[in-house]
Amino acid sequence: MTVTDPVALLGEHLRDDMEQVNALIRRHMQSQNAPRIPEVTAHLIEAGGKRIRPLLNLAAARLLGYEGNAHLGLAATVEFIHTATLLHDDVVDESTQRRGRPTANLLWDNKSSVLVGDFLFARSFLMMVESGSMEALRIMAESATALAEGEILQMGAAQNLATDEATYLRIIRYKTAALFSAATESGAVIAGATPAQRRALAEFGDALGICYQLVDDYLDYAGSAPSLGKKVGTDFAGGKVTLPVILAHAAGSEQERAFWKRCIEKGERGNDELEHAMALLHRQGALQATRERAQEWSDRARAALAELPAHRLRDLLDDLTVMLVTRIN
């Protein structure tokens, strides 16, 4: 497959902005007092993440014709908040791999990950203050609150087969889509968007974020390791209840439900169980259905985009939204 990566295309188009954002990120991750901070941050931030969240912020502002620079600090903020949550998530999940590299909590320790995450949260609010927009600050603070709530909700859903699709949707909307949506909505605000444009960009970010997480949860069972930078079956190994499992469990025979109960709730999960789980997911059409849900959210995101003025960046966001799902088909 030689499909051009739409995120890379977006990055290409926003290269000047993105270079300034990267410079801001490098500058603000410094600490005269604690060299551990830039070390830990750089490990994660320079591991080749796609920077999709800051790109969404930049694209939202620019496609509305914004010509200022206040969005740059917001874009860096979004990446800092994201990085902080990754550091904390890896502690919470006891993860050992992220973006194809050992996690910071493994290389250093949990303390460093917790405290450097806190530093990045605080710095991100300082960068926002510099953007000068109280409304953008409100959007970002609300999204940071939602991120934490989403992670806490997810803790409650772990190893818990009573989690239904509605709860799952709420979790991913909070833990993932909230920051996507904050990125696009704050970009709109900084660009002086009309209320309709602002709403459309917020909805676009929300739907894209939900789609993004559905695809991620799909690929955790259906992907191949190199493209993910993490092992397939990680969610299963962690007893995480994502949509594929929710659907397969709901549609399963009594015997199958007993199997899921054993694996997810009682923790009897080995390689054999993963293989059997995969077979059940396929048999019940759970992966197919997850892909369909992703497609629906991709369509919703595109519908929101269609309300915005014609612009090359709008087209690139549309391509990105289409390909997020088609690349897994």
Place this chain on the structure above:
Amino acid sequence: MTVTDPVALLGEHLRDDMEQVNALIRRHMQSQNAPRIPEVTAHLIEAGGKRIRPLLNLAAARLLGYEGNAHLGLAATVEFIHTATLLHDDVVDESTQRRGRPTANLLWDNKSSVLVGDFLFARSFLMMVESGSMEALRIMAESATALAEGEILQMGAAQNLATDEATYLRIIRYKTAALFSAATESGAVIAGATPAQRRALAEFGDALGICYQLVDDYLDYAGSAPSLGKKVGTDFAGGKVTLPVILAHAAGSEQERAFWKRCIEKGERGNDELEHAMALLHRQGALQATRERAQEWSDRARAALAELPAHRLRDLLDDLTVMLVTRIN
């Protein structure tokens, strides 16, 4: 001893304000999505902390004649940031007791403490947005950054006898005094202080915070358990290098330095070692010297206060500053 607690007196004087702050705290710690959040928060926030930081904020604003209500949200914010750092510190330090009760990380788990802390951080910024003062937001975001840096600096100083008094001072200024100072300075800002008043209140908070931490570190060796709500010798048990140890180590004979090295850096710390450490601290005058440093910072705090207009609250802050040190003599 029946000395009246000056923090309680301050709370008495600011009772109406403080009741509203407590209502704000209770309201903003709610989460429709995750009941775990108010559970964990309430455990800590209702364990009878003295609320000294919000009281400082309220006092700063009111003693300058402020008659509005925007400081209430700031005071609640300060307590939220403080609570978030306590939750994270207890994870980082693997503490088991706080304010005389089991820590949240022990009662629930590290995950809950990390994520609820994140939630409180984010909520605190949301509350600040509601205060409407970008300058107060900047002060608070800078202080949250300093808190994280101070904790990271402290990690580097743990089990490390190369830590000198200047480094120790920087650590406590960041990890403790920054939030005291943010509380008083943001109170000044919200009250429309003159630059000189703002500087005086910032300096007062800084000096009081340093004094407060010096007293805390002193009492960890010289106090008695009931008044602390935690065990004496906790710092020693954790290999924490605080001023008493720095001074005793610096003044010690070769043999004594070897003892400190064994205890602090190599971790050979039992009850016998604590007893011997106490004896050395007394012999070298390290506890006495720590108390003198506390006295110096108490004097500096009072000098800053003296630059402010005469007011009953100023007198109460002065009493508090005096008694912080005299109560340990």
